[in-house]
Amino acid sequence: MTLVLSGLTKAYGGLRVVDNVSLSIPSDGLVGVIGPNGAGKSTLFSLATGFLAADSGTVSFDGRDLTAVPATGRARAGMVRTFQVPREFTHLTVRENLMAAAPDQAGEGLLAVFFRPGAIAAEERAIAARADETLAFLRLDAVAGTPAGRLSGGQKKLLELGRALMTGARLILLDEPFAGVNPVLIEELSARIRDLAARGVGFLIIEHDLRALTRLVSTLHVMDRGRLIASGAPAAVLAEPAVRDAYLGGAAA
Numbered sequence: 564m565t566l567v568l569s570g571l572t573k574a575y576g577g578l579r580v581v582d583n584v585s586l587s588i589p590s591d592g593l594v595g596v597i598g599p600n601g602a603g604k605s606t607l608f609s610l611a612t613g614f615l616a617a618d619s620g621t622v623s624f625d626g627r628d629l630t631a632v633p634a635t636g637r638a639r640a641g642m643v644r645t646f647q648v649p650r651e652f653t654h655l656t657v658r659e660n661l662m663a664a665a666p667d668q669a670g671e672g673l674l675a676v677f678f679r680p681g682a683i684a685a686e687e688r689a690i691a692a693r694a695d696e697t698l699a700f701l702r703l704d705a706v707a708g709t710p711a712g713r714l715s716g717g718q719k720k721l722l723e724l725g726r727a728l729m730t731g732a733r734l735i736l737l738d739e740p741f742a743g744v745n746p747v748l749i750e751e752l753s754a755r756i757r758d759l760a761a762r763g764v765g766f767l768i769i770e771h772d773l774r775a776l777t778r779l780v781s782t783l784h785v786m787d788r789g790r791l792i793a794s795g796a797p798a799a800v801l802a803e804p805a806v807r808d809a810y811l812g813g814a815a816a
């Protein structure tokens with residue numbers, strides 16, 4: 564899994580909210596993106612995953628140029644994002660939410676319902692089995708039958724990760740996974756992310772909780788006013804004067 568973003572730029576009304584950003588995912592697959600509010604982090608994720616079209620720049624994944632490929636195609640290629648506000652189906656149970664996240668199925672075409680009922684049943688069993696594995700892996704089994712809307716903030720973040728895993732994604736872009744999550748669940752979520760990274764799933768993570776993020780990632784990128792102003796090992800990056808200035812400027816603004 565390799566994501567390479569090259570020269571990505573997006574402007575609104577002449578203001579470049581993402582300005583010539585280039586980065587790639589190293590082989591251990593644990594990368595953080597930080598920056599003051601409004602720095603352009605979420606917009607960068609949308610450009611990478613195809614939710615927004617870039618004005619210029621390229622996105623390649625596993626050596627394939629995806630710049631012109633829409634979000635659904637990029638997800639099919641193995642790259643998905645989560646959002647700051649979880650987008651689960653609140654009335655469906657946790658298990659149903661996981662099953663609904665599985666990618667396009669043979670059974671979705673109407674003709675298949677008539678002509679290939681056996682194939683559909685087999686596929687549904689396979690998806691159910693994957694949902695159960697995912698529930699166990701994320702330690703969500705106890706709430707499998709609970710409507711997702713009734714989960715705690717932290718459990719919703721785990722479910723978001725689960726829904727991303729159900730797509731078969733090999734690179735997951737997490738937008739503020741620790742926001743509103745209690746410290747115990749932050750540890751739980753971090754441990755699951757580490758487990759997945761060890762199995763080859765890559766993560767690009769936007770997070771304001773610097774303490775939790777720097778314990779998790781090996782590489783940190785800092786954005787300020789659309790630009791990448793620092794990249795490297797977390798401790799070294801956080802010690803850079805430009806990074807300190809950006810945060811102080813952001814706090815004062």
Ligand SMILES: Nc1ncnc2c1ncn2[C@@H]1O[C@H](COP(=O)(O)OP(=O)(O)OP(=O)(O)O)[C@@H](O)[C@H]1O
Pocket residue numbers: 575580598599600601602603604605606607
């Ligand atoms: N559709 C839009 N039209 C105009 N401006 C936009 C639009 N979307 C985002 N922006 C602006 O782009 C800038 C970057 O926003 P973005 O949400 O990417 O920042 P962020 O770093 O993710 O911020 P936060 O940490 O607060 O989530 C902000 O100034 C925002 O107001």
